[in-house]
Amino acid sequence: MAKGDTTKCLVIGAGPVGALAALYAARRGWNVEVYELRGDLRDDSTTPLNFTKSINLALSERGINAMRHSGSDQLLETVLSQTIPMYGRMIHGKASSRLTEESQQYDVHGRYIRAVDRAELNKLLLDELENLPNVKLCFNHKLTGADVRKRKAWFEQHVSRTQTADGAQADQDQNSSRSKEIEVDFDVILGCDGAHSNVRHHMMKSMRMNYEQSYIDTLWCEFTIPPASSATKATPSTRDGFATSPNHLHIWPQSDKMFIAIPSTDKSFTCTLFAPSADITSLEKYPDGFLPFFEANFPGAADLVGRAELRKQFAENPHLPLISIKCSPHHYGSSGVILGDAAHAMVPFYGQGMNAGLEDVRVLFEHLDAHPPNIQGRTKALEAYTTERVPDAHTINDLALANYWEMHAGVNSPLYLLRKKIEEFLSDKLPATGFATQYSRVSFSNQRYSEVANTVARQGRILFSGMILTVLLPAASWAGWWLWRYQRSSHSTIKAAQGFTGLTMLGERIGRMFT
Structure with missing residues (x-):
């Protein structure tokens, strides 16, 4: 965005996706206000929304790339220093009475995904935001309403924080603060508030959104x-x-x-x-x-x-339970956008939920940067974001669900492991073929999810055809040779010979190759 852009942006949700979205917006000079239902997520006492720790996430190239383009020079380096590389799956089992471990590498080229502590990642992003003068963090604020037509939002402040005489923080009476509601104007609201998104809910009141849960x-x-x-x-x-x-x-x-x-x-x-x-x-x-x-x-x-x-x-x-959500579009006019789980909650079996959400942020702001910093430009940018992101979001939802089979059954499937070995061999020894496993395309590249699915389907057809030819061509060659020899040695009638004309011609050609 151009310097001096006074766009007022509300970010709903201060998780990793919301924090990164706020960081992208702030780096472009927008006035950013972040509203979070819970208390400060850097506080160990703050209860996660799903009431579990869930401290570990898989960070892969898409999420890394999104942070790489955040405009914060040291952020990515600091985040990566707090991760653990995972080079593959370790499959545990039992053979007779002996426990077994079998390592299956993720990538023939040695690339790996990273285990990251969600709380630590969130803390680093929020710390980065807090140092920016055009960012305001508002915890304990519940979004109670949003009108994307009038560009207004309403929040209920659950617990207010006051300063005591000794400088410590203390909570006011929670019951008295609940009734306190504030109205906030905005130019654009970014819904990063999870699978049960209030932003999405209120956007649906103003538009025709296809929604599948x-x-x-x-x-x-x-x-x-x-x-x-x-x-x-x-x-x-x-x-x-x-x-x-x-x-x-x-x-x-x-x-x-x-x-x-x-x-x-x-x-x-x-x-x-x-x-x-x-x-x-x-x-x-x-x-x-x-x-x-x-x-x-x-x-x-x-x-x-x-x-x-x-x-x-x-x-x-x-x-x-495990929920999957698809919806379209992901925006309203020039004033509303949903990202991350709010737009495409998915089952966790590909480890792409957070990565896809962080990638949403990068894609969104790439489109915003490509258009003028006004209402008309923002409208076109958000339309372009939906056009690109909806098919990709739907695709990764489907891939995540399909990967459940791979994780609990495919890892022991000879056919799955054979295809993996063939694709890895071609990727390693014959890179000009362009072959790569689906997993490596999803986890170690920034290729659009929808393009990944199309490319992998094409690879599958090629491999299947190759396997069929490998099996059928020798059989056809043997049959042709046998018929050619049979015709030469027999005195069958012309009618019978004519019945085998097609095969005889093939057999003659093949027979000459072997004699």
């Missing part, structure tokens, strides 16, 4: 593997105080369920159980069956968590 028949529950100690067991890949390899995303796969673990910088692992709702309901009803269920399906995992702690965490941590 669905749940899969799987629930999830969070667990923690503590750092390695004498109190818990460790796997053979344990290193540097971690109970198992710190440089892998760990998976205990089953046909319809799985248990995963992602490393943290404090040497623990944040783990998630994904299982059909019927299984979870049964375990809730009959808790004595939990440990036998866990040991039968995820061998060795209970020893890493600790058996007593495993039961305790299952009883205390919530068992939550």
